[in-house]
Amino acid sequence: MTNLLNILLVVVLMLNLFALGTSRIISVVRAVSIQGSLLGLFPLLLHEHLSWAVILTIIPAIFLKGAVIPWMMIRALRDVKIKREVEPLIGLQPTVILGALGTVFALLFADQLPLASQHTGALVVPAAIATVLTGFILLITRFKALTQVMGYLVLENGIFIFGTLLVEAMPLVVEMGVLLDLFVAIFVTCIIVNQINRAFSSLDTRRLVSLKE
Amino acid sequence: MAFVFILFPLLMAALAAALPSNRLRPWLLPVTGVGHFALTVFTLAHPELTTTAAWLVLDPPGRLILLEVSLLYVCCSFYATGYLRNRNERPNRIFCVCLMTFLSVMSLVMWAHHLGLMWVAIEATTLVTAPLIFFNHTQHSIEATWKYMLVGSVGIALALLGTFFLAYAALHTGLEASLTLEDLLKNAPHLSKPWLHAAFVLLLVGYGTKMGLAPMHTWKPDAYGEAPAVVGAILAGGVTSCAFLALLRSYHVCMAAGEGAYVSRLLLFMGLLSMAVASLFMVGQRDFKRMLAYSSIEHMGILVLGLGIGAPALFGTLLHVMTNGLTKGVLFLSAGNIHRAFGSKNTEQVSGAMRRLPLSGTLFLVGFLAITGSPPFGPFVSEFSILNGAFDAGRMVTGGIFLFLLLVVFIGMGATVLKVVQGRPSFEARKTPYRDSFLTGAPIVCLMLLVLLIGLYIPEPMMRLVRDAVLFLEGQP
Numbered sequence: 001m002t003n004l005l006n007i008l009l010v011v012v013l014m015l016n017l018f019a020l021g022t023s024r025i026i027s028v029v030r031a032v033s034i035q036g037s038l039l040g041l042f043p044l045l046l047h048e049h050l051s052w053a054v055i056l057t058i059i060p061a062i063f064l065k066g067a068v069i070p071w072m073m074i075r076a077l078r079d080v081k082i083k084r085e086v087e088p089l090i091g092l093q094p095t096v097i098l099g100a101l102g103t104v105f106a107l108l109f110a111d112q113l114p115l116a117s118q119h120t121g122a123l124v125v126p127a128a129i130a131t132v133l134t135g136f137i138l139l140i141t142r143f144k145a146l147t148q149v150m151g152y153l154v155l156e157n158g159i160f161i162f163g164t165l166l167v168e169a170m171p172l173v174v175e176m177g178v179l180l181d182l183f184v185a186i187f188v189t190c191i192i193v194n195q196i197n198r199a200f201s202s203l204d205t206r207r208l209v210s211l212k213e
Numbered sequence: 214m215a216f217v218f219i220l221f222p223l224l225m226a227a228l229a230a231a232l233p234s235n236r237l238r239p240w241l242l243p244v245t246g247v248g249h250f251a252l253t254v255f256t257l258a259h260p261e262l263t264t265t266a267a268w269l270v271l272d273p274p275g276r277l278i279l280l281e282v283s284l285l286y287v288c289c290s291f292y293a294t295g296y297l298r299n300r301n302e303r304p305n306r307i308f309c310v311c312l313m314t315f316l317s318v319m320s321l322v323m324w325a326h327h328l329g330l331m332w333v334a335i336e337a338t339t340l341v342t343a344p345l346i347f348f349n350h351t352q353h354s355i356e357a358t359w360k361y362m363l364v365g366s367v368g369i370a371l372a373l374l375g376t377f378f379l380a381y382a383a384l385h386t387g388l389e390a391s392l393t394l395e396d397l398l399k400n401a402p403h404l405s406k407p408w409l410h411a412a413f414v415l416l417l418v419g420y421g422t423k424m425g426l427a428p429m430h431t432w433k434p435d436a437y438g439e440a441p442a443v444v445g446a447i448l449a450g451g452v453t454s455c456a457f458l459a460l461l462r463s464y465h466v467c468m469a470a471g472e473g474a475y476v477s478r479l480l481l482f483m484g485l486l487s488m489a490v491a492s493l494f495m496v497g498q499r500d501f502k503r504m505l506a507y508s509s510i511e512h513m514g515i516l517v518l519g520l521g522i523g524a525p526a527l528f529g530t531l532l533h534v535m536t537n538g539l540t541k542g543v544l545f546l547s548a549g550n551i552h553r554a555f556g557s558k559n560t561e562q563v564s565g566a567m568r569r570l571p572l573s574g575t576l577f578l579v580g581f582l583a584i585t586g587s588p589p590f591g592p593f594v595s596e597f598s599i600l601n602g603a604f605d606a607g608r609m610v611t612g613g614i615f616l617f618l619l620l621v622v623f624i625g626m627g628a629t630v631l632k633v634v635q636g637r638p639s640f641e642a643r644k645t646p647y648r649d650s651f652l653t654g655a656p657i658v659c660l661m662l663l664v665l666l667i668g669l670y671i672p673e674p675m676m677r678l679v680r681d682a683v684l685f686l687e688g689q690p
Contacts, residue, residue, distance in 0.1 A: 114407055116385045132374070139367065145359065152366055159374045162381075169380035169390035170329050171268075177333030178373075184340045185366055192347070192359055199352045208356040211435040213494060 002122050005045045008038055009127040012161070013103055016134040019154065021096040023084045028138075028150045029073045035131075035157055036065025042164045054167070057175045064179055069153070069186050076146060076190045080197040089141040099134050106130035124165055131158030145193045145203045149186070156182060214262040215269035218320040221248060226313035230306060238309050239297040245313050246283075246290030249320070253283040257678070267393055268327040273681035274461055274531065278454050279323040280678065281535045284663065285450045285542045286316055288656035292546050293443045295652025299553065307344050315341045315447070322455040328376050328392040331459055332369070335423060338452050339365040346440040357432075357439035364422060364432040372419025372459070378412035379466065381405075394462060401469035409470055416463040417479060423456035424513045425506075426483050427490035434494075437506035438558070442549020445502065449509040449545060450538030457516055457534060464520055465686055477521045481611060484518025487511065488618040496625035501551070502558045504629050505544050508584060511622055512537045518615065519599045526602025527683045529595045535675070536591030536667055542660045543580035546653070547573040551633060554647040560629055565638035572649040574634045576657050581630040583664050585623040591667035 012035055019031040040062035043054050077083075088095065103126075110126035119125065135155025139148055163170065170178075193203065200207045225245040232238045256262050256271065257280065263271040271279065293312065297305050318337040325331035339362070347358040376392065383397070384390040385405035391397070397404075422429040437445045467476045491511035498504040512533070519530030548558070550573035555563045566574035583590035586597070596619070603612035666672070671679075 114385065114405065116381075116387075139363075148363060152363070152370070155367065155370055159370055159377065162374065162377050166377055166380045166384065166390050169377075169384075169392045171327070173268075174327065174329035174333060174392075177330065178336075181333055181336040181340065185336070185362075188340055188343050189362060192343070192355065192362060195347075195350075195355050196359060199355050205359070208359060211353060211356055211360075211438065213434075 006123045009123040017099050020099040032153050033070035037062045053172050085144050085147050102133035103130040128158050128162035215265040215324040219317050222313045222317035226310045229309040239294040242290040242293050246287035250283045250287040269324045270326040273685040275323040277678045277682045278458050281538045282451045288660050289443050292656040311341045311344045326394045336369050345444040354439040357435040360432045361436040368422025371415050375412045375415025378408050382408035397466045398469045420456045420459045424453050425510050427487040430510045434503040434506040438503040442545050446542045446545035449541040480517050480521030484514045487514030492618050492621040499560045522603050525605040526599045529598025531679050531682050533595035536595045540584045540664050546657045547577040555642045560632040564636035567634045569638040572654045578634045589668045591664045
C-alpha cells in the first residue's frame, strides 16, 4: 500500500510543479482539480478496512474538488475572458525552480521531524509541506485574482494531505463541514472575482491598492 | 440546546430569504436578536442544559463570550433595522440572511468542543461576513472584501494545519488522535512537545489573523473602514471574540501540557507588537472608521498580552473580552451615524459632530473615553486588572510598556476623535437630511449604559461567569 501511496504522492508533487510552470490559467485549474481528486482517493489506501464513513467522505470530496470547483472556475474564467497569467512577479521558469527547491527542502525537513513510526516510510508529510509551499508561491508570485484562488486551493490540498494521517480525529460531520466551507469559499470568491472584473475591467490584484494609509 | 442556538437563527434566515418585502425583512433581525438573547439568558440560568454532546458543550469561557456576543448582537439588530430603513434603495435580502446565519455560526463557535468543528465554524464566519462587507458594492468595498477573503482564508487554513498538528501530537506518542477538548486536556501532559509547539505557532498565526493581530492585521482597517458600521461593530465585537475563544482553547491545552513559559513568551510578543503597530497608525489617522479598526487591533493585542501574563491577569483578560466588545459596539454604531450625516469618514470633511448629531457625537466621544480606559467605564476596570496582574506576576517592564502604549493610543485617538466632535459642521454637512433617530440611537445608549454599569459595579451573575471561566482555565472545574 505504501508504494502505491508514494507513487500517487509523486504525481501530486509533479502536478505542483506543472501548476507553477504554466501560464495558461485553465491548465492550472485542471492540474489542481486532478490533484484534488487524487487526494480524494487517499483514504482508500490508508485504511485497511473500508467503512461507510470513509466512503461517505471520499465521494463528496472527489465530486467537489474534481468536478464542482473546476466547473465554477472555468465558468468564472469564461465570464472574465482572460486566458493567461501575464507578467508574474518572477518568471515562470524561476518559479518552477523555486518550487523544486521547496520540494527538496520539504523532503530534507521531513526527515528531521519526529514522526510516528508508522509514518516514516511514506512521503505523506514531505508532500504535504511541499504542496503548502507551492500554494504560497502561487499566492505570492501571481497577480490574477483567479490564480491566487488556485494558490489557495493548492495550499488547502497540502493541508488535506497531512489530514489523511488523522482520519480518526476528524469525524464525518467535521469532514463534511470542511468541504462545505471550501465550497462556499470558492463560490463567494468567484462572485467577488466577477465583481472585481466588472468594477476594475481587469483581474489584476495590483489595481486593488486604493485602500492604504 | 446547542441545536436550538444554531438552528433558530438559520430558520429566521430562511424566513428572511423567503420574505419578499424589502421594508419588512429587516424587522426579522431584532426578532432573531431578542430570541437569541432570551435563549442565552435561559441557558445560562440552567447550567444542566449546557451539555448537548461530547462535541457540543457550553463551558464557562464559552458562556461568557456567548453572553457578550448575544448582548452586542441584540443591540446591533435594532440598529440594523434603522440603518436598512435609511438604505431602502438597496436590496437587503443577502444582507439580512448573512447577518442571521452569522449569529448561528458564532453560536456554533461557542458551543464547539471539538477543535475541528470549531475551525469549521470560524471559517464559516469569514464566509458569511464577506457579503456583508461587500454591501455597498463600491470599488473600495470590493477591494476590502477581496483582501478580507484572501488574507482571512489563508490565515485560517494555517489554523487548520495547526489543528492537525495538535492531533498528530497525540498520535505521535501512541495516544488516540482526538480533537475534542476533553481528550486534549486529559492527554495534554503526554502530547509530543515539538508537534505541540509547532501547532501552537500555527494556531496563533491562524486565529491571530482572524483576530487581527499585527503583523497579520492588514485586512482589518480596509474591511472595517468599508463595511457598514453595524457590520464593523459585529466584526470587532463578535468575530474577534470567536477567534479569541479559539486561541483560548489552544492556550488552555498548552497550559495543561505544562508549556506555559513557551506560550507566554509568544503571546507577550504578539500582544505588545499589535499594540505598538496600532498606536503608530492611530497617531495622525484621518479616517475615523479606520482609526476604530486600529483600536480593535490594539485591544486584540491587550487580550493576547493578558493571556501571556498568565494566571494573575486572566480575570482582567476575560472581562476585557466583554467590555471591549460592548464598547466597540458604541463606537462603531455612533461612527456609522456620523458617517451618514456628513457623507464622509475623513476628519478633513467631518467636524462639529456634537452640534450636527448631539446624541451620536456625544456617544462617540464618551465611547472614546471608555475604550481608552478612562474611569468610570468597563474597560478601565478590565485594563487596570490586567495591569495589576502584570505587576503581580513581576513583569514590571511589560506593565510599563503596556501603560506607555495606552498613553500613546489615548493621545493619537483623542486627536482624531476631538477633530470629529468639536468645531462647527460645514455648510454641506448641515444640509443633509440625516438626523438621530430612536432606532439608530437607543441601541447605542443601551450599550453605553452597560459599559458604564460594568465600570461601576459588575453584576453578580456576570462576576460569577468570569470567575468560573478563570477557574476553568486554571484547571479547577
